[in-house]
Amino acid sequence: MTDLRDHGKLSARDREILKDVILTYILSAEPVSSRSVAKHGKLDLSAASIRNVMADLEEWGYLMQPHTSAGRVPTAAAYHLFIGSMMEARAVPAKERRYIQESLKTGGADEIMGNASHLLSELSSQVGIVVTPAMGETVLKAVDFIPISGRKVLCVVVSSTGFIDNKVIETEEELPREELVRISNYLTDSFGGHTLREIRERLLRQMVEERAQMDRVLARTIELARSGFSVGEVPGVRVDGTSMLLSKPELSDVQRVRRTFEAFADKARLVKILNQCIQGGGVRVLIGEDSELTSELDFSVVGTAYSVGDRPLGTLGIVGPSRMDYEKIIPLVTFLGETLSQALAETFSGGPPDRR
Amino acid sequence: MTDLRDHGKLSARDREILKDVILTYILSAEPVSSRSVAKHGKLDLSAASIRNVMADLEEWGYLMQPHTSAGRVPTAAAYHLFIGSMMEARAVPAKERRYIQESLKTGGADEIMGNASHLLSELSSQVGIVVTPAMGETVLKAVDFIPISGRKVLCVVVSSTGFIDNKVIETEEELPREELVRISNYLTDSFGGHTLREIRERLLRQMVEERAQMDRVLARTIELARSGFSVGEVPGVRVDGTSMLLSKPELSDVQRVRRTFEAFADKARLVKILNQCIQGGGVRVLIGEDSELTSELDFSVVGTAYSVGDRPLGTLGIVGPSRMDYEKIIPLVTFLGETLSQALAETFSGGPPDRR
DNA sequence: GTTAGCACTCTCGTAGTGAGAGTGCTAGAT
DNA sequence: ATCTAGCACTCTCACTACGAGAGTGCTAAC
Numbered sequence: 020m021t022d023l024r025d026h027g028k029l030s031a032r033d034r035e036i037l038k039d040v041i042l043t044y045i046l047s048a049e050p051v052s053s054r055s056v057a058k059h060g061k062l063d064l065s066a067a068s069i070r071n072v073m074a075d076l077e078e079w080g081y082l083m084q085p086h087t088s089a090g091r092v093p094t095a096a097a098y099h100l101f102i103g104s105m106m107e108a109r110a111v112p113a114k115e116r117r118y119i120q121e122s123l124k125t126g127g128a129d130e131i132m133g134n135a136s137h138l139l140s141e142l143s144s145q146v147g148i149v150v151t152p153a154m155g156e157t158v159l160k161a162v163d164f165i166p167i168s169g170r171k172v173l174c175v176v177v178s179s180t181g182f183i184d185n186k187v188i189e190t191e192e193e194l195p196r197e198e199l200v201r202i203s204n205y206l207t208d209s210f211g212g213h214t215l216r217e218i219r220e221r222l223l224r225q226m227v228e229e230r231a232q233m234d235r236v237l238a239r240t241i242e243l244a245r246s247g248f249s250v251g252e253v254p255g256v257r258v259d260g261t262s263m264l265l266s267k268p269e270l271s272d273v274q275r276v277r278r279t280f281e282a283f284a285d286k287a288r289l290v291k292i293l294n295q296c297i298q299g300g301g302v303r304v305l306i307g308e309d310s311e312l313t314s315e316l317d318f319s320v321v322g323t324a325y326s327v328g329d330r331p332l333g334t335l336g337i338v339g340p341s342r343m344d345y346e347k348i349i350p351l352v353t354f355l356g357e358t359l360s361q362a363l364a365e366t367f368s369g370g371p372p373d374r375r
Numbered sequence: 376m377t378d379l380r381d382h383g384k385l386s387a388r389d390r391e392i393l394k395d396v397i398l399t400y401i402l403s404a405e406p407v408s409s410r411s412v413a414k415h416g417k418l419d420l421s422a423a424s425i426r427n428v429m430a431d432l433e434e435w436g437y438l439m440q441p442h443t444s445a446g447r448v449p450t451a452a453a454y455h456l457f458i459g460s461m462m463e464a465r466a467v468p469a470k471e472r473r474y475i476q477e478s479l480k481t482g483g484a485d486e487i488m489g490n491a492s493h494l495l496s497e498l499s500s501q502v503g504i505v506v507t508p509a510m511g512e513t514v515l516k517a518v519d520f521i522p523i524s525g526r527k528v529l530c531v532v533v534s535s536t537g538f539i540d541n542k543v544i545e546t547e548e549e550l551p552r553e554e555l556v557r558i559s560n561y562l563t564d565s566f567g568g569h570t571l572r573e574i575r576e577r578l579l580r581q582m583v584e585e586r587a588q589m590d591r592v593l594a595r596t597i598e599l600a601r602s603g604f605s606v607g608e609v610p611g612v613r614v615d616g617t618s619m620l621l622s623k624p625e626l627s628d629v630q631r632v633r634r635t636f637e638a639f640a641d642k643a644r645l646v647k648i649l650n651q652c653i654q655g656g657g658v659r660v661l662i663g664e665d666s667e668l669t670s671e672l673d674f675s676v677v678g679t680a681y682s683v684g685d686r687p688l689g690t691l692g693i694v695g696p697s698r699m700d701y702e703k704i705i706p707l708v709t710f711l712g713e714t715l716s717q718a719l720a721e722t723f724s725g726g727p728p729d730r731r
Numbered sequence: 732g733t734t735a736g737c738a739c740t741c742t743c744g745t746a747g748t749g750a751g752a753g754t755g756c757t758a759g760a761t
Numbered sequence: 762a763t764c765t766a767g768c769a770c771t772c773t774c775a776c777t778a779c780g781a782g783a784g785t786g787c788t789a790a791c
Contacts, residue, residue: 052784065734070785088740088784127529127543161521165533168723173483173539175531177521183529183541187483187722200556262640265633276632277621284618366543367524408753421765426754444753444771 028079035062036072037081038105041093045342048268050090095307095341098319102304102345109346111354115142119355123362128181131366132257135335135359140260143348145339146283147259148322150293152333154184154251155215160367161207162247164199172199174247176215180327181367184250190243202240215248222248254333256286269317269340282312283338293334296322302353306341317341321348323356327364335359384435391418392428393437394461397449401698404624406446451663451697454675458660458701465702467710471498475711479718484537487722488613491691491715496616499704501695502639503615504678506649508689510540510607511571516723517563518603520555528555530603532571536683537723540606546599558596571604578604610689612642625673625696638668639694649690652678658709662697673697677704679712683720691715 029037039060043051053069056062062069073091076082081100082091093101111119119142122134132149139147157178165173170193175185210218222245226233233241261283270276283289292310296303305313305320312318321343322336336352337343385393395416399407409425412418418425429447432438437456438447449457467475475498478490488505495503513534521529526549531541566574578601582589589597617639626632639645648666652659661669661676668674677699678692692708693699 050784054784066784067734067736067786068732071733074786084785086741088786089742090784125543127541129541160523163519163521163531165517165519165531167516167533167537171722173533173537175519175521175539177523177529181523181529181543183531185483185485185539187481187537196560204552262633262636265629265636271629273621273627273629273632276629277618280618280621366527406753410753422753423755423765423767424763427764430755440754442772444755445773446753 032062033072033076034105036060036069037076037093037097038101040073040076040082040091041097041101041105044093045344048342050085050092052090055090093342098306098341098345099304102349106346106349108350111350115351116354119358120362123358127183128178128363128367129183131181131359131362132255133259135355136257136259139335139337139352139355140263142351143337143339143343144260144263145337145343145348146261146263147257147335147337148289148293149257149335150290150333151182151255151257152178152180153254154178154182155219157182157332158214158330159207159211159218159248161203161211162244163203163207164243164247166194166196166199169193172243174243174250176247176250178215179212179367180332180363186247186250188243188246190239194239198239202243205240206244210244215250219245219248253287254290256289258283258286258289264339267340269342275316279316279318282316288312292320293322293336296320296336297324297331297334300324302349302356304345304349312338313341319343321345321352323352325356325359325363327360327367332360332363388418389428389432390461392416392425393432393449393453394457396429396432396438396447397453397457397461400449401700404698406441406448408446411446449698454662454697454701455660458705462702462705464706467706471707472710475714476718479714483539484534484719484723485539487537487715487718488611489615491711492613492615495691495693495708495711496619498707499693499695499699500616500619501693501699501704502617502619503613503691503693504645504649505613505691506646506689507538507611507613508534508536509610510534510538511575513538513688514570514686515563515567515574515604517559517567518600519559519563520599520603522550522552522555525549528599530599530606532603532606534571535568535723536688536719542603542606544599544602546595550595554595558599561596562600566600571606575601575604609643610646612645614639614642614645620695623696625698631672635672635674638672644668645694648676649678649692652676652692653680653687653690656680658705658712660701660705668694669697675699677701677708679708681712681715681719683716683723688716688719 036056039056040051043055053066053073056069057064057066073082077084077091081094081097083094084091119138122138123131132151136147136149154176157180160177160179163175165175167173167187170190172188172190172194173185174188175183177183222241226241261280264270264279265276270279292305292312295305295309302321302323307314313320317340318338319341320336320338322334324331324334326332335356337348392412395412396407399411409422409429412425413420413422429438433440433447437450437453439450440447475494478494479487488507492503492505510532513536516533516535519531521531523529523543526546528544528546528550529541530544531539533539578597582597617636620626620635621632626635648661648668651661651665658677658679663670669676673696674694675697676692676694678690680687680690682688691712693704
């Protein structure tokens with residue numbers, strides 16, 4: 020990383036000036052001039068001196084000019100440095116903490132996820148994203164079959180973390196409700212605590228091995244389970260607040276708006292990008308380098324993982340122009356990740372032991 | 376309506392010219408000149424003659440000029456006239472019909488609705504919208520309680536048309552699964568076929584009347600049902616393809632884009648607008664007059680209702696700039712409405728008799 | 732090492748201009 | 762009476778020019 024190598028180069032004053040430039044730019048969205056740093060910055064130096072430093076900072080890759088004789092703009096390297104060692108994180112205000120906790124306390128997992136993405140977007144004024152786990156990776160809590168009509172049966176799968184998915188499946192013959200209930204109970208009892216993926220594989224093996232001596236009832240059960248448990252292969256994505264982007268000065272031409280919205284429409288890519296944030300526990304920030312979205316559009320991603328107990332479930336974060344208020348947003352994302360984990364744990368703790 | 380009163384005024388030639396102007400404008404998105412009508416239109420007249428007619432049409436309110444000495448653009452009245460008595464609807468091509476039928480055939484109601492809005496958007500290149508019924512207005516098919524942890528119970532409600540909603544409720548004391556199953560069965564048997572709203576009211580009455588002599592079991596049952604059946608007070612809205620709008624020439628400045636997206640973000644208003652389309656069976660087209668969305672933004676709405684049997688369920692339609700290919704889109708919306716109704720009926724027919 | 736001064740550069744808004752497109756009107760043709 | 766050719770007029774749009782303003786880089790003096 021450039022910033023690490025160049026680290027020694029920066030004197031305290033260099034750092035102070037770079038910080039001023041970044042803070043000013045985050046606020047104003049306009050190239051920062053030496054004069055404005057001289058005036059409003061903490062250093063008591065003339066614009067000319069500042070200019071010298073800024074020229075150095077540009078050479079080292081922390082600043083750039085949109086054109087000769089414009090002010091300067093921070094680069095991705097500058098933001099990284101800022102986040103790593105200059106920023107003073109502002110704790111989430113008590114009022115917002117309460118608001119978040121209140122909003123995530125009640126409701127099913129689905130509702131909670133929706134609230135989380137909305138909170139992210141609302142409190143950061145950026146786009147909020149929450150990735151929910153693919154059902155197949157979650158641990159089964161209960162399964163239920165409800166007769167719909169004729170041979171059609173609705174299969175409802177509940178994961179131990181409270182996510183729900185459902186699917187209409189067609190059986191070979193019409194089954195009475197009592198039998199469906201029996202099957203539900205049997206499956207819930209014998210497979211609760213395992214992931215759907217595991218269960219599917221186990222059932223498949225069983226079918227092959229015991230095909231000969233299976234009785235009708237067991238065959239039916241397995242067939243139902245096999246179809247029902249094939250729900251939710253892909254993770255879900257909730258995106259909230261894309262319209263926030265339209266009021267940001269960096270999206271003032273329609274071409275850019277269009278490319279941005281197209282990028283946000285590709286959910287699979289969003290998942291991939293957000294998933295880069297799960298490494299290493301805390302919050303991770305992606306700027307510039309890492310993907311088409313962040314590099315081409317000058318966007319940043321602040322993301323973290325949420326989990327129940329020690330099982331990572333999914334990721335959440337915000338996405339917006341690199342010029343964003345990291346001092347507020349990073350604590351916000353951290354807090355939301357923690358609160359969400361906690362909320363899910365509280366609502367869906369207990370239940371069948373986790374035999375995974 | 377202006378168009379009706381002025382109807383007599385229009386000679387066959389006037390109508391032919393107006394039609395040419397509309398068709399050309401729909402294709403080009405640019406003001407139509409007399410010259411282009413003279414050249415490509417069916418009439419064999421000079422541009423000057425066409426100009427005379429176009430001046431009349433402007434006076435009568437069917438055309439307007441963005442500025443003096445620009446071509447002319449159709450007004451809302453022109454579109455209404457076009458749709459009412461000039462348009463030649465193009466039947467949905469067999470290939471698209473099959474595609475639609477295939478896409479709506481399988482899956483639960485939820486999935487089907489998602490596919491429907493996507494189809495609308497994809498095949499029309501406009502924004503597709505599907506309004507799903509508020510759960511409270513639907514007829515109960517089955518209800519199911521699944522223990523989650525401690526006193527928390529997940530309540531799954533299935534409507535006879537296959538919609539599913541769920542809610543986590545808290546009971547006063549921990550209930551064993553067997554009892555929950557018993558309660559599920561009891562409620563499904565005694566209330567299947569009624570709307571949730573009816574059931575809620577009935578339960579409330581029952582609670583008041585019989586408070587004294589109710590036994591514990593019944594009290595519990597009613598309490599569970601009351602909380603569980605309060606799901607889904609508001610109708611759901613699925614919006615698909617908003618990014619299509621960004622490639623339309625009428626949204627070439629960011630201000631407009633912004634106002635448009637803000638309009639689409641207000642789901643409640645969308646529902647209200649779409650619901651204006653359920654009157655009178657077939658497809659209804661709103662242009663200009665009827666709402667902020669259609670008048671301020673020069674947008675049109677082509678909508679229709681879908682239903683199962685004779686019970687209207689919800690509405691669907693497309694929204695886009697008034698300049699749209701009505702000859703294709705109106706049959707498309709009609710067909711989708713019919714196919715969706717049919718698909719829902721086929722998947723979810725039968726079941727408990729409708730005692731409403 | 733710092734600063735004042737100054738020339739230089741680049742953007743941006745404004746004004747002007749000419750080409751192009753389209754109209755409205757009128758006089759003449761059919 | 763209807764249609765059309767011709768023409769003057771209007772409006773937009775793209776292009777250019779230009780000056781103000783902002784900001785820089787460099788140099789010479791403090």
